[in-house]
Amino acid sequence: MNKDIELVLFSEEKLHSVVQELGRQITADYQGRNLLLLSILKGSVVFMTDLMRQIDLPCELDFMAVSSYGNGVKASGTVRILKDLDRDIRGYDVLIVEDILDSGMTLNYLMDLLYARNPNSIRICTLFDKPERRKVDIYPDYKGLEVPDEFIVGYGLDYAEKYRNLPYVGVLKREVYENKE
Numbered sequence: 001m002n003k004d005i006e007l008v009l010f011s012e013e014k015l016h017s018v019v020q021e022l023g024r025q026i027t028a029d030y031q032g033r034n035l036l037l038l039s040i041l042k043g044s045v046v047f048m049t050d051l052m053r054q055i056d057l058p059c060e061l062d063f064m065a066v067s068s069y070g071n072g073v074k075a076s077g078t079v080r081i082l083k084d085l086d087r088d089i090r091g092y093d094v095l096i097v098e099d100i101l102d103s104g105m106t107l108n109y110l111m112d113l114l115y116a117r118n119p120n121s122i123r124i125c126t127l128f129d130k131p132e133r134r135k136v137d138i139y140p141d142y143k144g145l146e147v148p149d150e151f152i153v154g155y156g157l158d159y160a161e162k163y164r165n166l167p168y169v170g171v172l173k174r175e176v177y178e179n180k181e
């Protein structure tokens with residue numbers, strides 16, 4: 001797998017310290033709140049499992065799965081819900097945990113959908129942010145690292161469902177894409 005990586009952008013140690021700092025901020029901000037961590041499957045699972053252990057507060061955990069855009073972004077920005085939450089979010093302070101904020105279309109749609117269910121609050125925590133790629137007005141409340149407009153994999157992030165298990169984050173070699181197309 002490592003042979004497919006052009007460049008390691010963030011080491012395991014770097015990711016650990018970034019996640020630790022996010023956990024510290026969230027712990028400070030959510031004192032006395034009813035925190036529900038909402039992981040968007042599947043990309044955010046590695047981040048989520050590390051982040052939750054850096055949050056020193058009572059909190060709960062839930063998951064949603066949404067369709068990816070497949071071949072290109074749908075003009076409507078509509079996202080298909082593949083797995084919904086298990087609970088009513090009224091009374092919860094929902095913190096959406098995402099791997100990467102790219103066009104922002106997925107979270108924009110999800111935020112509208114979740115707001116309609118009347119939680120106490122909703123915020124976004126993303127490990128990576130590609131601000132240059134944004135197509136809608138959406139800003140993360142917590143963000144780990146800004147990344148350039150390159151396709152990255154590892155630490156939960158995939159290319160064609162592979163590479164999620166890399167402990168670091170890297171840029172894929174071009175030939176990996178080119179061979180597949």
Ligand code: IMP
Binds near residue numbers: 105
């Ligand atoms: P958005 O709706 O365009 O913001 O889509 C965000 C989703 O696209 C993320 O949750 C990822 O699943 C995927 N994505 C965007 N950029 C990358 C990348 O560089 N590597 C892997 N997945 C990515």
Ligand code: MG
Binds near residue numbers: 043044
């Ligand atoms: Mg994702």
